[in-house]
Amino acid sequence: MLVLFDIDGTLLRARGVGVQSMERAFKRLHDLQVDTSLLDTGGRLDPHLFNELHDQHDIPFRGETVTAYQDAYVREMARAFEDRSWSHAMPGSIEMARAVHEHPELVSAVLTGNIEATSWLKLKDAGFERDWFEFGVFGDEGQTRRDLPVVARLRHQEQTGALLDPGRIVIIGDTPHDIDCAHHSGCSVIAVATGSASLQTLRDHQPDLLLESLEDTQQVLDWLLAR
Numbered sequence: 001m002l003v004l005f006d007i008d009g010t011l012l013r014a015r016g017v018g019v020q021s022m023e024r025a026f027k028r029l030h031d032l033q034v035d036t037s038l039l040d041t042g043g044r045l046d047p048h049l050f051n052e053l054h055d056q057h058d059i060p061f062r063g064e065t066v067t068a069y070q071d072a073y074v075r076e077m078a079r080a081f082e083d084r085s086w087s088h089a090m091p092g093s094i095e096m097a098r099a100v101h102e103h104p105e106l107v108s109a110v111l112t113g114n115i116e117a118t119s120w121l122k123l124k125d126a127g128f129e130r131d132w133f134e135f136g137v138f139g140d141e142g143q144t145r146r147d148l149p150v151v152a153r154l155r156h157q158e159q160t161g162a163l164l165d166p167g168r169i170v171i172i173g174d175t176p177h178d179i180d181c182a183h184h185s186g187c188s189v190i191a192v193a194t195g196s197a198s199l200q201t202l203r204d205h206q207p208d209l210l211l212e213s214l215e216d217t218q219q220v221l222d223w224l225l226a227r
């Protein structure tokens with residue numbers, strides 16, 4: 001069984017470091033201020049958010065601008081984390097990630113809208129060990145979140161030689177986008193209401209398991225192993 005953890009709202013909350021880094025990177029690269037106040041970040045892919053900000057100033061987000069902006073974004077976030085800690089783990093999420101990593105029948109990985117470098121920065125800042133996750137699938141590896149589970153399936157195959165049935169993949173996330181990408185790919189999904197979406201909103205999207213938090217590690221492990 002492959003368990004794919006979303007990052008923001010599921011494993012941790014990084015209190016605005018992403019938005020601040022996006023603004024500062026934009027200022028550094030284009031010497032312009034962007035308005036992030038209406039940016040809907042929950043469950044979205046970072047490149048879509050970057051594109052939206054560039055649209056504000058009619059700057060095409062493609063080619064070298066993509067690389068230059070992403071590099072600037074990573075540098076700004078690394079700098080922010082040098083100054084202080086921004087992230088905190090969600091209730092039970094550290095224990096959950098460690099337990100999945102340590103269980104011989106489970107493989108743990110991340111599936112997130114973040115780009116790779118900032119994923120590991122946020123996780124480290126919140127107290128997660130890099131080696132609790134066998135691999136990651138990131139926001140720049142698909143056009144939409146729906147594209148990401150198949151990337152995870154192939155990456156798992158590269159590492160193990162075995163191509164998993166999608167029914168042997170469980171996504172754990174905090175938004176309707178996580179539920180949608182799991183259902184679209186034939187994967188199971190645990191929705192956890194520690195992020196921006198309410199319990200009722202998540203329920204409306206019919207996850208296979210709905211939780212208020214990841215605090216009951218044993219309940220989640222039992223559910224995973226019974227599938």
Ligand SMILES: [Mg+2]
Nearest residue numbers: 006008009174
């Ligand atoms: Mg999330």
